[in-house]
Amino acid sequence: MRRPSPSHRSDLPHSREWYARLARELGEYRHPWTRVLGGPDPELTFDALLLEHLTPETRVxxxxxxxxxxxxxxxxxxxRWVAYDREPELLALARQNAPQAEFHLWDGKSEVPEALRGPFDLIVSRRGPTSVIPHLPxxxxxxxxxxxVGPRLDVPRVPERLRAIGWAVLGEWRVSVRAWAPTWEDWRLRCEFMGExxxxxxxxxxxxxxxxxxREERYIVLAGES
Incomplete structure (x- = not known):
């Protein structure tokens, strides 16, 4: 398995340079360490909920x-599947991997571009930005x-941000599975990724x-207008 090269001071985890390096060296955005799970992948809960809300008429x-x-x-x-990301290198890969979908460059912080205004029946964020929440309406x-879905059992301010726009948490799932990092380098990369x-x-x-x-952890939230 290819591993990302060591970080440099100007290449901080989750910076634009860091994401660009993952795209170049791994050809994808994923956890850059090897892990061995002692149970089902906790993200399967997110997958099941996503599939439950997809129909041939759903706009995502x-x-x-x-x-x-x-x-x-x-x-x-x-x-219809429309998606955005702030990293051009990752978007270039996405357009190759899913040519039937629509992809746009946006960081989620400025005014919503016209192409992303929908209306959409389902908005999803897998380990992704909570900055989309104020734009849900x-x-x-x-x-x-x-x-x-977030990478810890609790992601600060997600329910609070939803309440601030008049949306309610319809369901919450906290999933934790024992895991092992086989080598020191895997553990180092995992801690770097998690900010530890x-x-x-x-x-x-x-x-x-x-x-x-x-512990490999996930916090999953399903929300809708109050």
Whole structure:
């Protein structure tokens, strides 16, 4: 498996340069470390909810689409799949991976571009930006749903942001599965990605023959207008 090269001071995790390097070196946006799960992938909950809300008539807006894996996998099951990302390198890959979908460059912070105003029946964000939440009223059709998954058991301010725009949390799921990082380099990359500090002493003190144990976590929210 290809691994991203070591970070530099100007290439901070989740910076534009960092995402561009992942696109160049991995050819996709994904967790850049090897992991061994002790149970089902916690993101399967998000997949199941997404599939439950897709019909041939559903119009979908995806926030932070990365290299387009969801557009490629789920897009053919709905009427329209429109997605955006702030990274041109990832969008170029997405257009190759899901030519039937529509992709646009946007960072989610400025006024919503006309092409992203919908209306959309389902707005999704997989580990993606919560910055889409204030824009939901602009993009959503009547009765629309918002489906989000974050990388920890609690993602700060997601319910609060939804309440601020008059949307209600219809369901919350917190999923935690034991996992192992097989090597020090995998653990270092995982901590870098999550904004945590990897300490070699901790690794050496706690590592097992399977690697270092940790919890792979997801926080999933389904929301709609109050």
């Amino acid at each position: 807006l995806e926030a932070g689409c990365g290299h387009g894996p969801d557009a490629a996998r789920f897009g053919p099951s709905c009427a 602009t993009a959503a059709a009547a009765g629309a749903r918002f489906l989000y 500090t990897a300490r070699r002493g901790d690794w050496e003190a706690e590592v097992t023959p399977r690697g270092l144990s940790y």
